[in-house]
Amino acid sequence: MSALAHVGGGTPGAPDDGPPQERGGRSWAPYLLLIPGTIWLLVFFVFPLLQLFTVSLQSGFPGFPGYYYRDVNFGNYLDAITEFAPHFGRSLLYAGLATFFAFVLAYPLAYAMAFKAGKWRNVMMICVIAPFFTSFILRTIAWRQILADNGPVAETLKFLHLLPGGRITETWVAVVAGLTYNFLPFMVLPIYASLERADPKVIEAGGDLYANGLTTFRKVTLPMSLPGVIAGTLLTFIPAAGDYVNAELLGSDRSTKMVGNVIESQFFRVLGGFPTAAALSFTLMAIILAMVFVYIRKFGTEELL
Amino acid sequence: MALFSSGGAGFRAAKGDLNLESVTKQFANFTAVDDLSLTVPRGSFFALLGPSGCGKTTTLRMVAGLEQPTRGRILIGDTDLTGSRPYERPVNTVFQSYALFPHLTIRDNVSFGPRRRGDSDAGKAAEDALELVQMSSFATRKPAQLSGGQQQRVALARALVNRPEVLLLDEPLGALDLKLRRQMQVELKRIQTEVGLTFIHVTHDQEEAMTMADTVAVMNAGRIEQMGHPEELYDLPRTSFVANFVGQSNLGVGDVTGTDGDNLVVEVAGTTVRIPKARSAVHSGRITFGVRPEKVRISSDQPTGAGNDVKAQVVDVSFTGVATQFLVTVPSGSTWAVYEQNLDVQRNTLRPGDPVWLEWDSGHAFGVEVDEAAAAEAQVAS
Ligand SMILES: Nc1ncnc2c1ncn2[C@@H]1O[C@H](COP(=O)(O)OP(=O)(O)OP(=O)(O)O)[C@@H](O)[C@H]1O
Numbered sequence: 230m231s232a233l234a235h236v237g238g239g240t241p242g243a244p245d246d247g248p249p250q251e252r253g254g255r256s257w258a259p260y261l262l263l264i265p266g267t268i269w270l271l272v273f274f275v276f277p278l279l280q281l282f283t284v285s286l287q288s289g290f291p292g293f294p295g296y297y298y299r300d301v302n303f304g305n306y307l308d309a310i311t312e313f314a315p316h317f318g319r320s321l322l323y324a325g326l327a328t329f330f331a332f333v334l335a336y337p338l339a340y341a342m343a344f345k346a347g348k349w350r351n352v353m354m355i356c357v358i359a360p361f362f363t364s365f366i367l368r369t370i371a372w373r374q375i376l377a378d379n380g381p382v383a384e385t386l387k388f389l390h391l392l393p394g395g396r397i398t399e400t401w402v403a404v405v406a407g408l409t410y411n412f413l414p415f416m417v418l419p420i421y422a423s424l425e426r427a428d429p430k431v432i433e434a435g436g437d438l439y440a441n442g443l444t445t446f447r448k449v450t451l452p453m454s455l456p457g458v459i460a461g462t463l464l465t466f467i468p469a470a471g472d473y474v475n476a477e478l479l480g481s482d483r484s485t486k487m488v489g490n491v492i493e494s495q496f497f498r499v500l501g502g503f504p505t506a507a508a509l510s511f512t513l514m515a516i517i518l519a520m521v522f523v524y525i526r527k528f529g530t531e532e533l534l
Numbered sequence: 535m536a537l538f539s540s541g542g543a544g545f546r547a548a549k550g551d552l553n554l555e556s557v558t559k560q561f562a563n564f565t566a567v568d569d570l571s572l573t574v575p576r577g578s579f580f581a582l583l584g585p586s587g588c589g590k591t592t593t594l595r596m597v598a599g600l601e602q603p604t605r606g607r608i609l610i611g612d613t614d615l616t617g618s619r620p621y622e623r624p625v626n627t628v629f630q631s632y633a634l635f636p637h638l639t640i641r642d643n644v645s646f647g648p649r650r651r652g653d654s655d656a657g658k659a660a661e662d663a664l665e666l667v668q669m670s671s672f673a674t675r676k677p678a679q680l681s682g683g684q685q686q687r688v689a690l691a692r693a694l695v696n697r698p699e700v701l702l703l704d705e706p707l708g709a710l711d712l713k714l715r716r717q718m719q720v721e722l723k724r725i726q727t728e729v730g731l732t733f734i735h736v737t738h739d740q741e742e743a744m745t746m747a748d749t750v751a752v753m754n755a756g757r758i759e760q761m762g763h764p765e766e767l768y769d770l771p772r773t774s775f776v777a778n779f780v781g782q783s784n785l786g787v788g789d790v791t792g793t794d795g796d797n798l799v800v801e802v803a804g805t806t807v808r809i810p811k812a813r814s815a816v817h818s819g820r821i822t823f824g825v826r827p828e829k830v831r832i833s834s835d836q837p838t839g840a841g842n843d844v845k846a847q848v849v850d851v852s853f854t855g856v857a858t859q860f861l862v863t864v865p866s867g868s869t870w871a872v873y874e875q876n877l878d879v880q881r882n883t884l885r886p887g888d889p890v891w892l893e894w895d896s897g898h899a900f901g902v903e904v905d906e907a908a909a910a911e912a913q914v915a916s
């Protein structure tokens with residue numbers, strides 16, 4: 230878990246990162262150790278990416294749907310973005326909402342696990358991880374049953390007159406709920422890891438120095454867990470923005486489709502859709518990269534509050 | 535309510551002596567602090583001395599409000615602080631493990647307290663406090679970029695800057711080298727007298743406790759064994775634990791056989807010794823006789839004085855410059871230490887194996903209750 234918590238640029242208080250050291254002499258060991266990882270990245274990341282990029286610039290043979298020729302057709306991007314702009318918007322919005330709700334749910338849970346659970350800590354940890362033992366497709370289908378029109382949740386809400394639309398599935402609420410549910414552990418675990426590492430004495434010091442519970446949380450506990458929060462939001466937001474399973478299984482065919490659904494259908498169902506799908510993938514990747522970059526620049530080094 | 539109040543709310547500006555009334559702290563069924571009562575006069579320097587695990591930190595934590603006593607009350611002046619939260623108390627702690635905020639710079643660490651109390655000059659106050667502990671040049675660093683001793687000084691500054699009514703120092707100088715430690719001791723003492731704060735200082739270093747404190751309390755197994763002015767504590771220990779923990783003592787178990795004027799006459803392993811009645815905690819039956827090593831004189835001839843002498847044999851001689859330390863075996867079989875200042879022109883000629891006479895002024899002798907557990911241990915060992 231500690232590797233996850235380091236995504237946000239390292240923990241400021243880790244006892245092992247001592248004063249900066251200078252090394253005399255030059256060692257080849259670090260470079261040798263980098264070789265396997267570099268090869269892995271080249272074979273499984275850079276080459277497919279280049280391949281995808283060339284596909285995204287191909288043009289279709291006129292009159293022969295499904296046949297392409299090599300080209301530098303940036304028009305694919307323009308077409309894809311203009312046609313599927315609402316899907317991009319939904320992807321980012323739903324992923325953002327899911328990240329927000331996951332954070333709101335995960336932080337108290339991680340806090341309780343780190344500081345209050347005592348002997349129940351391991352049980353809670355198992356509860357967080359246990360869902361991974363079944364396929365997330367199956368679990369998402371299960372949610373379709375749970376949220377179904379005459380399922381327990383919808384019936385109860387209808388009875389309380391809290392469900393104006395009359396249904397949960399086929400709406401954005403179900404999609405966001407599904408995303409939140411599916412990525413919750415990725416939020417809980419890094420936050421827990423960083424809270425668990427925080428020295429309780431440091432939190433006590435906040436109280437000793439005239440900060441009440443809320444102030445101590447805002448000024449001490451939360452900033453100390455910030456690396457975990459950053460790791461958790463990234464691990465939730467990035468896959469959620471590219472997800473298509475939740476929108477597919479819980480959403481509606483028209484109004485809740487995300488970019489992932491479009492890419493999936495362009496690749497596998499629409500004849501001649503390859504360049505569009507590839508262009509969409511690339512655009513999504515660029516958007517996410519840009520957002521992550523800004524996010525880390527803003528919060529990764531400075532105090533959150 | 536408390537959820538939306540600012541840091542300063544609920545603060546109790548109590549002033550006066552610190553009072554602990556029959557304070558007990560139990561963890562499950564382990565008693566860490568046992569029915570402890572003490573008064574620390576306002577503006578005094580109070581040292582808590584005791585072996586590891588005797589409950590010093592737990593006592594401080596209860597005063598700070600980080601732990602609530604199982605029984606008893608804690609007051610500053612007339613204000614009962616029992617049950618109040620740490621941030622409500624005019625008390626600050628220098629934590630044994632420093633507990634600096636890892637995400638804040640040194641300056642922000644130090645100004646944390648003043649800011650919470652709405653001090654508009656928090657930055658300036660922090661600068662001054664850092665100046666005091668000679669850490670000004672590190673103000674923009676993070677705690678992880680400092681050495682242990684530097685962190686300790688920052689922890690000191692972070693607590694001192696608040697000028698609390700009571701400052702709790704949990705081994706605040708433990709990580710410093712001797713020179714810096716002496717310097718900090720002087721600084722601490724100066725601040726304490728200048729500002730008139732009450733200091734409670736936990737330390738393992740007896741010399742530190744003796745030189746700095748107005749009152750030293752020796753703690754053992756959750757209780758205070760003896761409390762008093764350092765000189766008084768050294769001169770007249772009231773239990774054999776204190777006799778051994780504060781300085782060194784030569785002890786022997788014997789029986790009171792009678793009185794001789796203001797003295798008790800005590801028989802220790804065939805030797806008759808005298809203890810002033812006023813200096814003895816026991817007046818009949820079994821008794822532990824004691825005398826400090828530097829109060830004993832050593833010579834190769836039998837002294838002509840009255841009574842307080844004993845024949846012994848040298849086991850070890852070590853020359854320390856100012857003094858020579860002898861280890862000798864007394865008739866009871868136990869080993870005594872003797873410190874002789876190197877006053878004579880002639881050098882010491884005593885060697886291990888030499889028979890010697892020990893002599894002391896009976897006014898320096900003291901009597902304490904026999905520590906049965908320790909005596910039984912000694913029995914098994916011999
Ligand atoms: N939270 C706790 N739960 C259970 N036992 C505790 C707890 N805190 C302290 N103790 C026990 O209480 C006793 C006193 O602890 P304390 O920390 O006060 O010792 P100390 O005198 O400060 O020792 P040291 O000089 O080593 O710091 C110890 O035996 C310790 O194990």
Ligand SMILES: [Mg+2]
Pocket residue numbers: 590591592630704
């Ligand atoms: Mg301690």
